[in-house]
Amino acid sequence: MVGGGQLARMTHEAGIPLGIRFKLLSDTLQDSAAQVVGDVVAGDYRDLATLRAFAQGCDVLTFDHEHVPTEHLRVLEADGVLVRPGAEALVHAQDKGVMRARLDALGVPSPRHRIVRDPADVAAFAAELGARADGGAADGFPLVLKTVRGGYDGKGVWVVDSADDAAVAEPFRAGVPVLAEEKVDYVRELAANVVRSPHGQAVAYPVVESRQVDGVCDTVIAPAPGLDRDLALRAEQLALRIAKELGVVGHLAVELFETRDGGVLVNELAMRPHNSGHWTQDGAITSQFANHVRAVLDLPLGDPRPRAPWTVMCNVLGGDYPDMYGAYLHCMARDPQLKIHMYGKDVKPGRKVGHVNTYGDDLDDVLERARHAAGYLRGTITE
Amino acid sequence: MVGGGQLARMTHEAGIPLGIRFKLLSDTLQDSAAQVVGDVVAGDYRDLATLRAFAQGCDVLTFDHEHVPTEHLRVLEADGVLVRPGAEALVHAQDKGVMRARLDALGVPSPRHRIVRDPADVAAFAAELGARADGGAADGFPLVLKTVRGGYDGKGVWVVDSADDAAVAEPFRAGVPVLAEEKVDYVRELAANVVRSPHGQAVAYPVVESRQVDGVCDTVIAPAPGLDRDLALRAEQLALRIAKELGVVGHLAVELFETRDGGVLVNELAMRPHNSGHWTQDGAITSQFANHVRAVLDLPLGDPRPRAPWTVMCNVLGGDYPDMYGAYLHCMARDPQLKIHMYGKDVKPGRKVGHVNTYGDDLDDVLERARHAAGYLRGTITE
Numbered sequence: 001m002v003g004g005g006q007l008a009r010m011t012h013e014a015g016i017p018l019g020i021r022f023k024l025l026s027d028t029l030q031d032s033a034a035q036v037v038g039d040v041v042a043g044d045y046r047d048l049a050t051l052r053a054f055a056q057g058c059d060v061l062t063f064d065h066e067h068v069p070t071e072h073l074r075v076l077e078a079d080g081v082l083v084r085p086g087a088e089a090l091v092h093a094q095d096k097g098v099m100r101a102r103l104d105a106l107g108v109p110s111p112r113h114r115i116v117r118d119p120a121d122v123a124a125f126a127a128e129l130g131a132r133a134d135g136g137a138a139d140g141f142p143l144v145l146k147t148v149r150g151g152y153d154g155k156g157v158w159v160v161d162s163a164d165d166a167a168v169a170e171p172f173r174a175g176v177p178v179l180a181e182e183k184v185d186y187v188r189e190l191a192a193n194v195v196r197s198p199h200g201q202a203v204a205y206p207v208v209e210s211r212q213v214d215g216v217c218d219t220v221i222a223p224a225p226g227l228d229r230d231l232a233l234r235a236e237q238l239a240l241r242i243a244k245e246l247g248v249v250g251h252l253a254v255e256l257f258e259t260r261d262g263g264v265l266v267n268e269l270a271m272r273p274h275n276s277g278h279w280t281q282d283g284a285i286t287s288q289f290a291n292h293v294r295a296v297l298d299l300p301l302g303d304p305r306p307r308a309p310w311t312v313m314c315n316v317l318g319g320d321y322p323d324m325y326g327a328y329l330h331c332m333a334r335d336p337q338l339k340i341h342m343y344g345k346d347v348k349p350g351r352k353v354g355h356v357n358t359y360g361d362d363l364d365d366v367l368e369r370a371r372h373a374a375g376y377l378r379g380t381i382t383e
Numbered sequence: 384m385v386g387g388g389q390l391a392r393m394t395h396e397a398g399i400p401l402g403i404r405f406k407l408l409s410d411t412l413q414d415s416a417a418q419v420v421g422d423v424v425a426g427d428y429r430d431l432a433t434l435r436a437f438a439q440g441c442d443v444l445t446f447d448h449e450h451v452p453t454e455h456l457r458v459l460e461a462d463g464v465l466v467r468p469g470a471e472a473l474v475h476a477q478d479k480g481v482m483r484a485r486l487d488a489l490g491v492p493s494p495r496h497r498i499v500r501d502p503a504d505v506a507a508f509a510a511e512l513g514a515r516a517d518g519g520a521a522d523g524f525p526l527v528l529k530t531v532r533g534g535y536d537g538k539g540v541w542v543v544d545s546a547d548d549a550a551v552a553e554p555f556r557a558g559v560p561v562l563a564e565e566k567v568d569y570v571r572e573l574a575a576n577v578v579r580s581p582h583g584q585a586v587a588y589p590v591v592e593s594r595q596v597d598g599v600c601d602t603v604i605a606p607a608p609g610l611d612r613d614l615a616l617r618a619e620q621l622a623l624r625i626a627k628e629l630g631v632v633g634h635l636a637v638e639l640f641e642t643r644d645g646g647v648l649v650n651e652l653a654m655r656p657h658n659s660g661h662w663t664q665d666g667a668i669t670s671q672f673a674n675h676v677r678a679v680l681d682l683p684l685g686d687p688r689p690r691a692p693w694t695v696m697c698n699v700l701g702g703d704y705p706d707m708y709g710a711y712l713h714c715m716a717r718d719p720q721l722k723i724h725m726y727g728k729d730v731k732p733g734r735k736v737g738h739v740n741t742y743g744d745d746l747d748d749v750l751e752r753a754r755h756a757a758g759y760l761r762g763t764i765t766e
Binding site for chain 1: 393404677686724
C-alpha cells in the first residue's frame with residue numbers, strides 16, 4: 001500500500017486475519033501506519049524510481065490516498081505491476097475535471113459545473129447559472145471553486161459570493177485548472193460505499209448520512225436516518241454503476257448531496273477506504289478495510305450488511321491539549337461498549353487523530369455516546 | 384509481548400485501534416506475529432540477557448505463552464520491569480503442581496491429584512482412588528499423568544490404564560515431577576474466561592463449551608448450549624475468584640470439566656488470550672485480545688457481552704495439502720459472513736494454522752458453517 005496514513009494502518013489491521021503480508025511505502029517511519037506494519041519502506045510516492053523499487057515483490061499495489069501521479073501509475077502498469085484501482089479508474093478520483101466529464105457522459109446527476117481558467121470564466125458561468133435559476137440566487141452566486149487536483153477535507157475548496165470575490169479568488173493565483181460548481185442547496189450529505197473486485201463481484205454498504213463541520217467529516221450515521229427506501233436503493237445502484245463503468249477495483253466512496261426534490265447529486269469520488277465507511281469496522285459484518293483488501297487481491301467479497309440497527313462514527317479531532325491520555329481513560333471507563341480507533345498521531349488542533357464507533361438499537365443513545373466520546377477526547381466536552 | 388505465535392499476532396491486531404505501540408520478542412522473524420508487527424526482536428525467551436534487553440523501553444511486558452522461566456520473571460520484576468501477569472501469578476499457569484496446591488488451599492474443586500515421582504507412587508495413588516471409587520474403576524485406573532511444566536495441546540499428557548502401563552510411562556524417563564490425576568468422567572469441557580486489571584477491575588465472558596479432538600481444541604460454542612444458569616454463574620464467579628486470589632493481570636482462561644453431578648472441576652489455567660476465547664473477536668463487544676491489552680496497560684476494560692445469540696469457533700488444522708489457497712477462496716465465496724483468521728503459518732498436518740468464527744441466531748446453522756469451513760480448509764470436507 002502506498003501512503004502511511006490511518007487508512008493504511010486500518011487496512012493492515014484488517015489484513016492480519018486474512019493472512020495478508022502487508023508492505024508499506026510511507027513518507028516516514030513515524031507515520032500512522034508505519035508504526036504498526038512490519039515491512040515498511042520510507043520514500044517519496046511522487047518519485048517513479050521509488051515506486052518501481054517498492055512494487056518489486058508486491059502481488060498488488062493499492063493506495064491510502066489519491067496523490068500518486070497518474071503518469072507514474074501508467075508506467076507501473078506498463079511494467080506489469082498489478083495496480084488496483086488502475087490508473088484509468090483512479091484518475092477519476094484524482095482529477096475532478098476528468099471525473100465530472102466522465103459522469104456527465106454517463107448521465108450521472110452532478111451539480112452544474114464548468115472548468116474555469118480565470119475570474120472572467122467564473123463570472124460567465126455564474127451569469128448562466130443565474131439566468132437558469134428559478135428565483136433566489138439570480139446572479140448565480142454563491143458558487144464553489146475547487147482545485148481540480150489535490151484537495152481533501154475542505155482543502156482546495158472555496159466558496160465565492162460575488163464576481164468581486166471571484167476576481168481575487170486564491171486558486172487562480174497558482175494558474176492551475178479550477179472546477180466551478182453551483183452551490184447546491186442540499187438537504188444533507190449522504191455517502192454510498194461500494195466495493196468491487198476484478199472478478200466483477202460487487203457489494204454495497206447501506207447509504208449513510210455524513211455530517212461535515214468546517215468542511216471536515218464530523219459524524220456518520222449508518223444507515224442514513226429516515227432515508228427514502230427507493231432513494232437509498234437508487235444511490236446504491238448509482239455507486240455500483242459508477243464502480244463498474246469506471247472499472248474501479250477496491251473500495252469506492254460516492255459522496256452525494258440529497259436534494260430538496262428527492263434526488264441525489266454526486267459530489268466527490270474516492271477510490272480507497274473512506275471516512276464515511278469507518279463505521280463498518282464495528283457496525284458491519286465485513287469492514288470496508290477487509291473488503292478493500294479482498295477486492296484488490298481478487299478474493300471473494302464479504303457480507304456488507306450492518307450488525308446493529310444503528311452505528312455512528314464520530315471523528316476525533318485534536319484539541320488544545322496535546323495529551324489525550326486522561327480523556328482516553330475516561331471515555332473507556334464511561335462507556336465500556338465504546339469502540340475507539342486511534343491513529344498514533346501527534347495531537348494538533350483540528351487534525352484527525354482517531355475516531356470512535358458506537359452501535360445499538362436506539363439512535364439517540366448511539367449518537368449521544370459517540371458525540372460525547374469524540375467531544376471529550378477533543379476537549380470540547382469536559383464532563 | 385514475549386512470544387511470536389498467533390496469540391501475539393492477534394493481540395497486536397487488537398492493539399492497533401487502541402493506539403498501542405507493540406514490541407515483540409520472537410524466536411525468529413518468520414513467526415506468525417513477527418510477520419505483522421513493526422518492532423520485532425528475534426531472540427531466545429529462555430535467555431535472561433535477551434529478556435532484559437528486550438524489556439528496555441517497554442511500559443509493560445506480557446506473554447504469548449507460559450514458557451518464560453519463572454526465575455527470569457522474578458529478576459525482571461526486581462529490575463523494575465512491569466511484568467503482567469507477574470511471576471507470582473504466572474507460576475500457577477506454568478507449574479501444574481503449584482497450581483493444584485494453590486487451588487486446593489483455596490477450596491477450588493479439582494480432580495483428585497498427587498505429585499508422583501515414579502511408577503510406585505502412581506500405583507499407590509491409583510489404589511487410593513480405587514478404594515474411594517463407588518464402583519466402576521475400582522482399581523483407580525485409568526488415570527492421567529501430566530508433566531508439571533511445559534505441556535500444551537495434549538502434549539505432556541498421558542492416560543495410563545493399569546499399573547503395568549504406569550511402570551513404563553514416558554514422563555518418568557526424564558526424571559521430572561509428574562502430576563497424576565483421576566480421569567474425570569465428565570459431561571463435557573467448559574471454559575470460563577475472565578480479564579482482570581491491576582486496578583482490580585474484572586470482566587467475565589460467557590462460559591463456553593470446548594470440544595477437543597485428540598487433545599486439541601476443535602470447536603468452541605459460546606455460550607455453552609443448555610448450560611444450567613446457576614452453574615454458569617458459579618463458573619464465572621469461580622474464575623473471577625481465582626483471578627483475584629492469584630493476582631492475575633490480563634486474561635485468565637479456566638478450563639473446566641462439567642461433572643455428572645452438576646458441578647465443575649478446574650482442569651487447567653492459562654494466563655494469556657486463549658483458544659477458548661477466540662470467538663470473542665467476532666462474537667463479543669470487546670475481544671479477549673483487546674481486553675488483555677487493556678488489562679496489562681491498566682486501561683478500563685471493555686464490555687465482554689456477546690453480540691449474537693450464538694458464536695462458534697472452529698480451529699483450522701493443517702491437512703495433507705500444504706496449499707490452502709483454493710480452499711480459502713472457496714470458503715469465502717461459499718459463506719460471505721464467515722470470519723477467517725489465518726496465522727501466516729506453513730501448513731503441516733495437525734498444526735493449528737488458523738480458525739474461523741461464525742455467529743447468528745440459529746446454533747445448528749452457525750455450527751454447520753464453522754465446521755464446514757474448518758473441514759474444507761483442512762481438506763477433510765471436499766464439497
